[in-house]
Amino acid sequence: MALTLGIVGLPNVGKSTLFNALTRNDVLAANYPFATIEPNVGVVPLPDRRLDVLAGISGSEKVVPATVSFVDIAGIVKGASEGEGLGNQFLATIREADAICQVVRVFSDPDVVHVDGRVDPAADIDTVATELVLADLQTLEKAVPRLEKDVKGKRADPAVLAAVQGAIAVLERGTTLFQGATAAGVDLALLSELTLLTSKPFVYVFNTDEAGLGDTARRAELEALVAPAGCVFLDAAVESELVELEPEDAAEMLASTGQTESGLDQLARVGFSTLGLQTYLTTGPKESRAWTIRRGWTAPQAAGVIHTDFQRGFIKAEVVSFDDLVDAGSHAEAKSRGKVRIEGKDYVMADGDVVEFRFNV
Numbered sequence: 188m189a190l191t192l193g194i195v196g197l198p199n200v201g202k203s204t205l206f207n208a209l210t211r212n213d214v215l216a217a218n219y220p221f222a223t224i225e226p227n228v229g230v231v232p233l234p235d236r237r238l239d240v241l242a243g244i245s246g247s248e249k250v251v252p253a254t255v256s257f258v259d260i261a262g263i264v265k266g267a268s269e270g271e272g273l274g275n276q277f278l279a280t281i282r283e284a285d286a287i288c289q290v291v292r293v294f295s296d297p298d299v300v301h302v303d304g305r306v307d308p309a310a311d312i313d314t315v316a317t318e319l320v321l322a323d324l325q326t327l328e329k330a331v332p333r334l335e336k337d338v339k340g341k342r343a344d345p346a347v348l349a350a351v352q353g354a355i356a357v358l359e360r361g362t363t364l365f366q367g368a369t370a371a372g373v374d375l376a377l378l379s380e381l382t383l384l385t386s387k388p389f390v391y392v393f394n395t396d397e398a399g400l401g402d403t404a405r406r407a408e409l410e411a412l413v414a415p416a417g418c419v420f421l422d423a424a425v426e427s428e429l430v431e432l433e434p435e436d437a438a439e440m441l442a443s444t445g446q447t448e449s450g451l452d453q454l455a456r457v458g459f460s461t462l463g464l465q466t467y468l469t470t471g472p473k474e475s476r477a478w479t480i481r482r483g484w485t486a487p488q489a490a491g492v493i494h495t496d497f498q499r500g501f502i503k504a505e506v507v508s509f510d511d512l513v514d515a516g517s518h519a520e521a522k523s524r525g526k527v528r529i530e531g532k533d534y535v536m537a538d539g540d541v542v543e544f545r546f547n548v
């Protein structure tokens with residue numbers, strides 16, 4: 188399981204610049220709208236300092252971090268659902284994403300064209316949300332005649348048709364499904380096959396400049412604008428320079444802009460918390476590795492991420508918290524201190540659990 192973020196936004200706001208910075212890629216990022224036509228996909232290892240510590244303790248040959256995937260697509264403009272700009276067909280590329288990541292221009296550089304002629308984050312957020320709502324409406328409206336026929340022929344569940352109609356009503360009010368479906372009593376689980384865009388959580392990237400990064404009042408305003416959705420602030424142009432530098436120099440340059448976390452770290456943190464994800468760890472002489480799971484998952488569910496056999500044949504888990512293991516300095520010492528617990532199938536995993544599963548095959 189890897190967290191996948193689909194990057195959306197108006198044209199020329201810095202989506203590809205950010206994508207390049209996050210994925211150390213070199214796709215075309217250029218100062219004109221619709222530079223991106225074909226989607227770009229990148230898988231990024233998620234930096235996790237705990238892995239190096241574990242590798243030291245276990246003498247692991249390698250570390251295998253969790254990953255985050257990013258999909259960079261074309262820019263979307265007002266009227267895209269009616270074919271403006273590049274239309275909205277390309278949105279299909281991000282239907283499988285776990286969350287929608289909207290890049291919003293906050294930087295003011297007058298040399299970079301804004302498609303609507305002015306920098307206005309609130310209006311841009313609205314424009315993009317509206318186009319995503321319209322794209323979902325098209326998907327749902329297309330599904331109605333087919334579903335009606337199938338319900339009549341008893342080949343489809345009438346509850347699905349009702350959910351489609353309920354979802355249409357929510358979207359027609361201009362609300363995303365993520366915000367409005369539950370309150371309207373629409374069961375999104377019934378619509379999962381339609382892979383709707385606005386049923387996913389949104390996270391926002393405010394692409395700003397050095398002045399913007401330091402403007403706490405403005406940041407608070409923007410944060411409030413999108414709350415309760417999560418957001419991050421970064422300068423995509425600076426981020427793309429950071430990846431060219433040695434780690435220490437990059438950290439220094441980041442600090443000089445008043446930031447403590449790289450864009451990738453920020454996005455992974457907000458993405459994980461938005462989607463209710465966490466990691467657990469395994470370690471041994473071969474590798475130290477991070478695994479992504481959902482918060483609240485039990486030990487057998489977590490084991491299933493490694494291999495479905497681990498879940499099916501689950502017997503027990505030997506669990507030590509990362510901090511206890513590091514305190515003890517070795518697995519044997521952690522054990523003799525009574526810090527290694529034997530947990531059964533009802534155990535709910537905690538973030539940073541270091542685990543060894545016992546299972547039957």
Ligand SMILES: Nc1ncnc2c1ncn2[C@@H]1O[C@H](COP(=O)(O)OP(=O)(O)OP(=O)(O)O)[C@@H](O)[C@H]1O
Pocket residue numbers: 196197198199200201202203204205215216217218219220221222223224260261262263294296299394395396421422423424425
């Ligand atoms: N924080 C920033 N400050 C100043 N300029 C920036 C910043 N972020 C991106 N830019 C500039 O904005 C321009 C557009 O960037 P980019 O190509 O990444 O946009 P895009 O959103 O991918 O556009 P498109 O939708 O056309 O593909 C580039 O010239 C880039 O250098």
Ligand SMILES: [Mg+2]
Pocket residue numbers: 202203204215216222223260261262
């Ligand atoms: Mg682009």
